[in-house]
Amino acid sequence: MTVQSHWQDALDAVDGAPRRQGPLRGVTVLDVTRVVAGPYCAMMLGDLGATVIKVENPAEPDYARDFPPFVGAGGDRFSAFFAQYNRNKLGITLDLKSEEGQELLRELVRRSDVLVENFRAGTMDRLGLGFEALREENPALVYTAISGFGQYGPSSRKPAYDNSGQATGGLWSMNGYPDREPVRVGTIIGDLSASLYAAFGTVSALREAERSGVGQLVDVSQQDAILSLTETAVVDYTVGGRVAGPLGNDHPFVRPYGLFPCKDGHVFFGGYTQKLWRESCELFGAPELVDDPEIATMEQRFEEETYQRRVKPIVEGWFATRTKAELEAIAGDRVPLSAVKDIGEVVRDPQIAAREMVVDVDYPGGAVGIFGLPVKLSETPGDPRAQAPAPGQHNDDVLGAALGLSAERLAELRERGVI
Incomplete structure (x- = not known):
């Protein structure tokens, strides 16, 4: 040996x-x-x-x-x-x-x-x-x-x-x-x-x-x-001279994409593409918004003033009266929507168990x-x-x-x- x-x-x-x-x-x-x-x-x-x-x-x-x-x-x-x-x-x-x-x-x-x-x-x-x-x-x-x-x-x-x-x-x-x-x-x-x-x-x-x-x-x-x-911070600075700063729960340009309050806490929602926005409008009973001339395109929804005045209130209205579980059930496998869970909820999560x-x-x-x-x-x-x-x-x-x-x-x- x-x-x-x-x-x-x-x-x-x-x-x-x-x-x-x-x-x-x-x-x-x-x-x-x-x-x-x-x-x-x-x-x-x-x-x-x-x-x-x-x-x-x-x-x-x-x-x-x-x-x-x-x-x-x-x-x-x-x-x-x-x-x-x-x-x-x-x-x-x-x-x-x-x-x-x-x-x-x-x-x-x-x-x-x-x-x-x-x-x-x-x-x-x-x-x-x-x-x-x-x-x-x-x-x-x-x-x-x-x-x-x-x-x-x-x-x-x-x-x-x-x-x-x-x-x-x-x-x-x-x-x-x-x-x-x-x-x-x-x-x-x-x-x-x-x-x-x-x-x-x-x-x-x-x-x-x-x-x-x-x-x-x-x-x-x-x-x-x-x-x-640090994601895009380096190239933002070396290419455009922009110094990245705190954004809170917002994305620098993609909207809607972030944290939203609901009846019993908060959820992450990321329905910003044309397909996902259309799916979201249908799931939450507002199909007419898909063709709304002010927010019909991603570019329009990304614009800060339009987002704050039109898009954000719409999404907050969808979520305000529903619980995290209800919202996840509505979204299902069609749009990215996830409950913001504390560690106790995470430990009990069936996906974590699986x-x-x-x-x-x-x-x-x-x-x-x-x-x-x-x-x-x-x-x-x-x-x-x-x-x-x-x-x-x-x-x-x-x-x-x-x-x-x-x-x-x-x-x-x-x-x-x-x-």
Whole structure:
């Protein structure tokens, strides 16, 4: 048996380890990340079958473990936040500031395919564990680095959070209402989008490494990720000099297309094309409006003054006396009309249930309902139903049974705080 096959067999044999299925089975990922930008990337790789080994500092594990909400109490208390982003992982501890911890990571790198880290640019280099150093250990290593501003450039060494990406990538300035101060997007879109791009880049680089035997650095920044989400803002500025600003719930030119109040909340309605406007007029009992000479064409309805004076009041009149459910029933499959749902309504949505986008995972303190895997593969599906590890839960399995350290050696490393 080769060293590599023993390694994979030993990882697969870990008691209680996530079930290995999906197209990435056989790929080993070292997850040297924390919070969300990084853990989310590695989680997606794990959901799709990769063996993900989460590496945490023994004295200071991922501080997302202390983020609410919590399940259970006492020794069974566990962060549901952490559980959601760290499912499908084995957990080990290493002090990467110690020489022995660094050497153990190098040993792991020699047997792994991917390493994901999300420290500030330069941090891993100072530890002797940056891309150039680790590629000496494993030339085929895919080294994925997620950071606020990337691995080079004048801002690369700056500290950053999700809000830093929203601020410097332009999105924050575009969100909200034009007569108020800008509003951040109501989720950690910088962390999440950077993780998504990192997962895509990792799989792309892994494909090349499998083909050529040459690994590479996958460099993803939150600022870059956010900028790529700003739709037409860049070309509006480079072509026409227009600086994008907050639009509230309006589209810059397409109308009717946006948020509308109804009897028990709000709906999104997008009946702006000729076909969809005609369908809408018929569905809501106003077929005569199709040929109304003032609003008969898309160009007429897009015009701001005409929209505000004629079109918007018509649509608001259609919706005002009906509930979200009634409006969705009327629209059916004919026009785009969707209830604006709170998260409770989303979790109970039969479409979400059909797609298995909320799944329960059992923990000693109780079940945790987490979001599922959005990528649905017909032949080799992934699986999000797996626990997140406790700090160092799999030290004996990964560092002992798989890597070959003796029980005495493991006990010594524990005693000195290396693991």
